Amino acid sequence: MTKSGVNERELVMEILLSVTRDGEYSHIALRNVLSNYQYLDKKARAFITRVTEGTLERMIEIDYIINQYSKVKVNKMKPVIRTIIRSAVYQLKYMDGVPNSAVCNEAVKLAVKRGFGNLRGFVNGVLRNIERNLDEIVYPDPADKVSHLSVVYSMPEWIVKQWLDVYDEQTVEKILSDFMEEKPTSIRCNLSRVNREELKARLEDEGVKAEMHPQLPCALMISGYDYLGALESFQEGLFQVQDVSSMLVAEWADPKEGDYIIDVCAAPGGKALHLADKLDRAGSGHVEARDLTEYKIGLIEENIERSGLTNIHAVQWNATEFDKDAENKADIVIADLPCSGLGVLGKKTDLKYKMTEETQKELVALQRKMLSTVHRYVKPGGRLIYSTCTIHRAENEENAAWFVDSYPEFSLVKERQMLPGRDGTDGFYIAEFKKENQKG
Incomplete structure (x- = not known):
């Protein structure tokens, strides 16, 4: 319980229920709660974030542990009880700074508060049993x-x-x-507004730890902040939160002065703004940032306004529908298309529970439908950059091979699959295609 009378563990339970029971995305559910309780101190906010994200991240292991020490299996428990026990097991196993007795007692209190007083003995018994046997858990044989x-x-x-x-x-x-692994947040400096050294100093003045990225001259790695939206440097549009792999899309595109660029699935606008920033410093050109819904266009417009860039505008358009007015208009088309997201599970942990093999197949078909449409926007001699944030050959290398086979006027210039743990990035795929100078 915080000084303000807010029960942190109850907030964690509400977030987890909204994700596991109601299908909400974890980053949205967590963001909404932290936004509603901005007055909570840094320690309370950090506790809520860690227990929520940690419980979701470790949920398969947690359920495996619970099932060893509970007569009632996880999938047979009531959602509230299951959620309370899951978050408590995470605290027991992974948060040494929280006394085990407090974890168990608070879990029981929360169960009673939520109307399950008849199950207080069950909750206490399962958690005490797990607490006693934490060092004795037998995991599946490595041979399997x-x-x-x-x-x-x-x-x-x-x-x-x-x-x-x-x-x-x-x-x-x-x-x-x-x-x-816990990692610093990567941000892209808006170089048309401030240089990287100045931004680093500004962030440090705001109490944020900032380090230069060794490869990308526009990137910084930050940590130690509480609420990103409260930073004046963020509010002023001096940087955009963006993964290093995502920044490589604009680096590969390398636009020149006067280029017209269409980003067909742009929300929330990171890549499009990066390209607009590059064009602004090159003498300008223009970026058309498209997406499907009014909500997503709102996100893009919010980021455009914050950035201060004027060579970019947002357009609501379905990437599966052909836009005759855009035919042969773009020097560069950016197609960062909807994907299974399996390359960003370190940031969006609940995606691994939502995605299925069947949905993956549907996404491959959607990606091909979109590529079949948006490639027509590329001028003769222009380029198409295709990217996804996943590790899945059917969505990546196989789609690239299908594209050049289906549209021989395009040739594959280069492609790269980046892997977490190997390349220092998210799991991310980029392919660059060039259209021949003459219409075929």
């Missing part, structure tokens, strides 16, 4: 690679198997391990 990696790294078995079919066990384990 899929099951072992799935439980130890809390990754659904079908994803582990999919990656083992492509990469060796050591590489897969590096990917899985990297998702579990």
Whole structure:
């Protein structure tokens, strides 16, 4: 309980229920709660964030542990009780700074408060049993690679198997391990407004730890902040939160003065703004940032306004529908398309529970439908940059091969699959295609 009378563990429970029971995305649910309780001190906000994200990140392992020490299996428990026990087990196993007795007692109190007083003995018994046996947990045999990696790294078995079919066990384990590591936040400096050294100094004045990224001259790695939106440097549009792999899209595009660029799935606008920033410093050109819904366009426009850039505008448009007015208009088309998101599970942990193999197949079909449409916007001699934030050959290399086979006027210039644990980035794929100078 905080000084303000807010029960932190109850807020954690509400966030977890909204994700696991109601299907909300974790980053949205967490952001909404932290926004509603901005008056909470830094320690309380950090506790809520860590327990929420940690419980979701480790949920397969947590359920495996609970099922060893509870007569009622996890999937048979009432949602509120299941959620209380899950978050308590995370605290018992991964938060040494929280006394075990407090974890168990607070879990029981919360169950009673939520109307499950008849289950107080059950909650207490399961948690005390787990507490006594934390050092005795038997994990799946390493010889069973899929099951072992799935439980130890809390990754659904079908994803582990999919990656083992492509990469060796050591590489897969590096990917899985990297998702579990806490990392600084990568940001892109808005170089048309401020240079990187000035931004670094400004952030440090605001109490934020900032380090230069060794490869990208526009990137900084920040940590130690509380609420990003409260930073004046953020409010002034001096930087954009963006992964390093995502920044490479604009680096590959390398626009020149006068280029017209269409980003067909731009929200929330990071890549489009990066390109507009590059064009602004090159003498300008223009970026058309498109997306499907009014909500997403609102996000883009909010970021455009904050950036202060004037060579970019947002347009609501469905990337699967052909826009005759855009035909042969763009020097560069950016197609960062909807994907399974399996490369960013370190940031969006709940995606691994929402994604299925069937949905992956549907996404491959959607990506091909979009590419079949948006490639027509590329001028003769222009380029198309295709990217996804996933590790899945069907969405990446196989789609690139399909595209050049289907549209021979395009040639594959280069492609790259980046992997967590190997490349210092998210799992991200980029392919660059060039259209021949004459219409074929």
